[in-house]
Amino acid sequence: MTTAKHRLDIDGVLCISLQERSDRRALIQQEFAGFDHEIEFVKVRRDEQNPVRGCYLSHQRCAALALERGWQRVLILEDDATFLPPTPRQIQRLNRFLRVRRPEICYLGGMLGRMWRIPWPGVVRARLKGTQAYILSSRGCRRLLGHEWYGKAIDGHYCRHFRAYATYPMISMQQPESAASSDIMAYRLERRAATRCKDEDYWATNYARQASNLRKHWARTLLMRF
Template sequence: MFAVDAVLCISLHERTDRRDMLLGQFHALGLPIEFVLVERDAEDPERGCYHSHQRCAQLAIERGLQRVLILEDDATFQPPTPAHLRRINRFLRLRNPGVFYLGGILGRMWRIPWPGVVRCRVTGCHAYMLSAAACRRVLGMPFAGEAIDSVFAKRFKGYAAFPMLSEQQPEGQVSSDLAAARSARLQGDAKVKDAAFWQRNRERQHESVRRNWDRTLLMRWL
């Protein structure tokens, strides 16, 4: 499957339901999945999430991994076609991007001269890869009150599979402490990521690459 040295999945100790769901979703991945079990940060779930992703980066460095796939336990997976998989793996081996997303919540996408891969600005860290160099950078970015996915979007040059291969389980079907905390912080203005939300996000991919043709023309993938 993907050209990674390991697959790590973040999960709260008590969420056996989500781990079972994740294993079902990613059965086709064909790679062993190691669960990184973490404790709930009741005071600040956003901080707890941030530190959990840093823990995965730390494990990758300690084990000498060159590339790691990091999942959250509410991620879904749509297996790529064999041709798409070959293109992604060739890109990973030749370009070794710091961050490569299997899916995300769209900001922007634009084409690069590589079929099946795009440059992107997305949020969402439910399914992404980190290079060894990126893992070291992540450990040097202490939590400062900002969500991990927003930090990545600002500080890393992002690439993604196109079309995307992963979403999150729709809210309402799977409970999320982090989603509840974000909604409370934004006084109920946070978007509900239900099935309709993910459907719109999926459809916007092609619209985004058409709209951002100028970024391709200006070689904004360099």
């Protein structure tokens, strides 16, 4: 019996990938097989001087492509994204949220910062790090393109300037460093801007902490920060 594939209420999927990383393109195709969407790869050249800048500009390139095509919502992926199987109900709730609330940005997963509940099942307000899988609206695309790179990473930019949401529980994480090494992580470790390798244990702990993170930030729900 064939399992039905999940379909998000988006107009297209763009995946950022370094030109030489065919290994990671193969991995993401396997990871995304449970979704009824074709991945279009946006192949970019490595920024040898500053991979963080290169990443930011690559996400801007995806936003520009989405606007050029008249898309209302685009799923932007990085080629080290992994996916957990969502339930049909979770996808239905997420899609309805996208249509009704029209958020500028909605994460499918990420590294936990803060999460708090809102009066919408299956979706939370969130401040996350990591941009391996998120949905950007046309308004969000325009806002991103309105900010030239200013020395900050793309995920930090979203935390500072965007009202972000996330599906709960998250359905996307990242490949551990042992499976798909990251140029940005190597760059940050070299400059001591990152202190821990994102291995299997890291992502397992990150996923397990979602419920406690919501409890920790209950006051934000009471203050109606939706």
